[in-house]
Amino acid sequence: MELLSGADMLIRSLQDEGIEYIYGYPGGAALHIYDALFRQDKVKHILVRHEQAAVHMADGYARATGLPGTVLVTSGPGATNTITGIATAFMDSIPMVVLCGQVASTLIGEDAFQETDMIGVSRPVVKHNLSVRHPEEIPEIVRKAYYIASTGRPGPVVIDIPKDMTTPNERYEYIFPKKVKLRSYNPAIRGHAGQIKKAVDMLMAAKRPIIYAGGGVILGKATDQLTELVRMLGYPITNTLMGIGCYPASDKQHIGWLGMHGTYESNMAMHHSDLILCVGARFDDRVTNATEKFCPGARIVHIDIDPASISKTIDADVPIVGPVDAVLKEMLTLVRESKEKPDADAIAAWWKQIEEWRAFHGMRYETSPDVIKPQEVVEALWRLTNGEAFVTSDVGQHQMFAAQYYKFDKPNRWINSGGLGTMGFGLPAAMGVKLSFPDDEVLCITGEGSIQMNIQELSTCNQYNLPVKIINLNNQALGMVKQWQDMNYESRHSQSYMESLPDFVKLAEAYGHVGVRIDRKEDLVPKLKEVLAMKDKLVFVDINVDRFEHVYPMQVARGSMKDMWLSKTERV
Amino acid sequence: MRRIISVLLENEPGALSRVVGLFSQRNYNIETLTVAPTEDETLSRLTVTTTGSDKVIEQITKQLNKLIEVVKLVDLTEGAHIERELMLVKLKATGSQRAEIKRTVDIFRGQIVDVTSSVYTVQLAGNSEKLDGFIQAVGTSGVLEVVRSGVSGIARGEKVLSL
Ligand SMILES: Cc1ncc(C[n+]2csc(CCOP(=O)(O)OP(=O)(O)O)c2C)c(N)n1
Numbered sequence: 001m002e003l004l005s006g007a008d009m010l011i012r013s014l015q016d017e018g019i020e021y022i023y024g025y026p027g028g029a030a031l032h033i034y035d036a037l038f039r040q041d042k043v044k045h046i047l048v049r050h051e052q053a054a055v056h057m058a059d060g061y062a063r064a065t066g067l068p069g070t071v072l073v074t075s076g077p078g079a080t081n082t083i084t085g086i087a088t089a090f091m092d093s094i095p096m097v098v099l100c101g102q103v104a105s106t107l108i109g110e111d112a113f114q115e116t117d118m119i120g121v122s123r124p125v126v127k128h129n130l131s132v133r134h135p136e137e138i139p140e141i142v143r144k145a146y147y148i149a150s151t152g153r154p155g156p157v158v159i160d161i162p163k164d165m166t167t168p169n170e171r172y173e174y175i176f177p178k179k180v181k182l183r184s185y186n187p188a189i190r191g192h193a194g195q196i197k198k199a200v201d202m203l204m205a206a207k208r209p210i211i212y213a214g215g216g217v218i219l220g221k222a223t224d225q226l227t228e229l230v231r232m233l234g235y236p237i238t239n240t241l242m243g244i245g246c247y248p249a250s251d252k253q254h255i256g257w258l259g260m261h262g263t264y265e266s267n268m269a270m271h272h273s274d275l276i277l278c279v280g281a282r283f284d285d286r287v288t289n290a291t292e293k294f295c296p297g298a299r300i301v302h303i304d305i306d307p308a309s310i311s312k313t314i315d316a317d318v319p320i321v322g323p324v325d326a327v328l329k330e331m332l333t334l335v336r337e338s339k340e341k342p343d344a345d346a347i348a349a350w351w352k353q354i355e356e357w358r359a360f361h362g363m364r365y366e367t368s369p370d371v372i373k374p375q376e377v378v379e380a381l382w383r384l385t386n387g388e389a390f391v392t393s394d395v396g397q398h399q400m401f402a403a404q405y406y407k408f409d410k411p412n413r414w415i416n417s418g419g420l421g422t423m424g425f426g427l428p429a430a431m432g433v434k435l436s437f438p439d440d441e442v443l444c445i446t447g448e449g450s451i452q453m454n455i456q457e458l459s460t461c462n463q464y465n466l467p468v469k470i471i472n473l474n475n476q477a478l479g480m481v482k483q484w485q486d487m488n489y490e491s492r493h494s495q496s497y498m499e500s501l502p503d504f505v506k507l508a509e510a511y512g513h514v515g516v517r518i519d520r521k522e523d524l525v526p527k528l529k530e531v532l533a534m535k536d537k538l539v540f541v542d543i544n545v546d547r548f549e550h551v552y553p554m555q556v557a558r559g560s561m562k563d564m565w566l567s568k569t570e571r572v
Numbered sequence: 573m574r575r576i577i578s579v580l581l582e583n584e585p586g587a588l589s590r591v592v593g594l595f596s597q598r599n600y601n602i603e604t605l606t607v608a609p610t611e612d613e614t615l616s617r618l619t620v621t622t623t624g625s626d627k628v629i630e631q632i633t634k635q636l637n638k639l640i641e642v643v644k645l646v647d648l649t650e651g652a653h654i655e656r657e658l659m660l661v662k663l664k665a666t667g668s669q670r671a672e673i674k675r676t677v678d679i680f681r682g683q684i685v686d687v688t689s690s691v692y693t694v695q696l697a698g699n700s701e702k703l704d705g706f707i708q709a710v711g712t713s714g715v716l717e718v719v720r721s722g723v724s725g726i727a728r729g730e731k732v733l734s735l
């Protein structure tokens with residue numbers, strides 16, 4: 001029989017769970033745990049400079065690997081600092097476990113020093129949270145937390161650990177449970193066969209079909225099945241911002257991503273389709289535009305692991321609850337065996353129409369002889385990295401340009417906060433990726449507004465040698481806010497200027513990194529090449545880009561999917 | 573439409589706040605809410621009455637089902653069911669009012685459970701309309717205090733909500 005203190009049990013459970021890295025920040029209520037960490041070397045701890053960054057690091061790791069990330073913080077301010085990160089992960093269904101210290105159970109409710117009701121505070125932004133009531137429960141709680149976080153529709157799970165649950169000299173028997181028993185939690189393991197059959201019949205009969213895939217395909221590790229199905233059918237595919245990489249962007253059946261800043265052709269094709277096969281996406285408002293005007297002629301098949309995502313905003317004609325990989329596999333078999341074949345003439349006519357849309361607009365922007373356009377920076381990076389880098393991003397115009405002009409052929413490489421839209425996500429997420437993929441190129445495409453929300457992490461990068469490349473598309477403004485003000489508030493730029501910007505080159509140097517500034521168009525490609533050649537250095541590239549650029553296409557507010565601005569002057 | 577949703581919930585601290593939180597977080601109505609342990613001490617039974625379009629009700633049941641501590645649930649209004657609510661009312665009862673109130677209580681099959689020289693305390697059980705009807709019959713001017721338990725419900729016939 002093995003006797004361990006609660007703190008040792010916690011760390012041992014992480015080891016038994018196979019956790020390699022945890023990201024965190026110590027403090028009073030977590031000190032027993034930090035001591036247990038110190039006395040072992042299997043679980044490695046990364047000390048960030050702000051708890052929010054620890055969560056984004058865990059998140060970046062989870063998005064790149066598909067495995068749950070782990071965070072450790074103290075009670076009170078340590079715990080509340082994680083909330084934005086947890087909410088970010090929650091909105092994008094990212095698996096993660098956040099371990100929070102808590103004041104001793106005997107003090108709870110007394111407004112003790114650094115006491116916060118973390119169970120209450122985190123409740124609306126977690127998949128589940130658990131509190132430890134006896135040290136012996138720790139292994140089971142840890143096991144449960146990882147199980148819940150990473151199965152079904154994934155999400156963050158918080159564990160609240162009162163300090164007296166980790167007291168060093170109180171030891172209990174350590175048993176790491178092999179299996180988790182949860183009578184009230186049984187995610188679907190396959191879809192309804194009858195519904196799948198119905199969906200396949202509809203796919204075969206469709207004249208203007210489109211496949212609309214989302215982040216669920218990546219989370220559900222179903223990119224191979226999806227790709228095979230799409231190729232077998234020969235139908236057009238679009239995906240959401242979160243689904244980028246679920247199908248190769250360079251393939252001709254891929255018509256770009258859809259929604260507010262999606263391609264003209266994908267939004268047009270959605271609007272005019274007669275059948276939408278939605279796979280692991282959720283018809284959110286940044287995709288559908290006004291729901292009452294959404295795709296008037298389309299019947300909808302919706303596959304999702306989460307029943308609550310189906311018919312939430314847009315009613316599905318054929319709902320299929322199940323893991324996307326299993327459902328797509330069954331569909332593949334049925335399509336292969338089907339006596340009906342797609343209507344070749346109708347599909348050819350549909351493609352002809354789509355190609356016309358693609359030729360009419362496609363992805364394009366005006367270049368300028370002397371000003372660097374943010375889009376051309378992204379295109380240059382895409383070429384210089386052969387489209388193979390991990391790209392994290394923050395939130396704003398730069399995020400949309402990155403998503404539009406970097407063509408991802410693989411999943412898990414485009415890493416951004418889609419659901420919550422959290423500025424400050426990019427750098428720590430890139431760090432989480434780089435730590436686990438040291439030989440891959442990791443770019444953080446950011447803006448001068450967003451980067452300053454977690455810039456202190458440059459220090460963490462120095463400590464752990466994380467040579468990410470920060471590409472600051474510096475437009476000297478909160479560009480996306482300014483764009484909305486240009487379009488909806490007669491260019492009254494209320495608080496959207498970033499005055500008194502720091503000298504980012506010096507700032508990077510102060511943290512022990514390399515800073516590079518690019519002002520002239522002719523320097524762009526040569527300097528980017530130099531930057532990418534500095535393999536073992538973190539380089540902060542501050543690029544002076546066009547301050548007046550807008551992101552297009554942009555859906556017209558309250559319109560249908562097909563109502564878009566294509567430039568400052570063209571509206572369709 | 574009004575619905576009665578009956579939920580078997582893990583009898584654990586925090587479980588109830590998750591249910592209540594869900595309703596406020598997603599802007600769903602709660603008209604009444606009752607909760608108590610069951611014969612199986614690991615489970616509580618919670619009954620919530622709510623209103624909303626079919627789409628909203630579908631979301632409510634799906635979102636409730638997603639809560640890890642929700643073990644099982646049923647929308648009782650989808651089938652034949654029995655609903656009961658308990659009400660205790662303090663009524664001003666002096667002079668000729670006393671006999672009048674007594675008669676009304678009998679008609680509604682209630683009981684006078686406490687008496688003073690000027691007050692009757694009445695206990696009444698039934699569906700919510702019956703309780704509303706009683707208040708109307710005695711007239712709000714004589715009502716000193718009302719406490720209602722909220723609705724509890726159970727399906728008719730052989731159907732049971734259990735593990
Ligand atoms: C934490 C947070 N606060 C506010 C916003 C609202 N917001 C969205 S984009 C944006 C501007 C971002 O500016 P910058 O990082 O410079 O990017 P740009 O749009 O200029 O490329 C703001 C303020 C947000 N998304 N996140």
Ligand SMILES: [Mg+2]
Nearest residue numbers: 447448477479
């Ligand atoms: Mg900016």
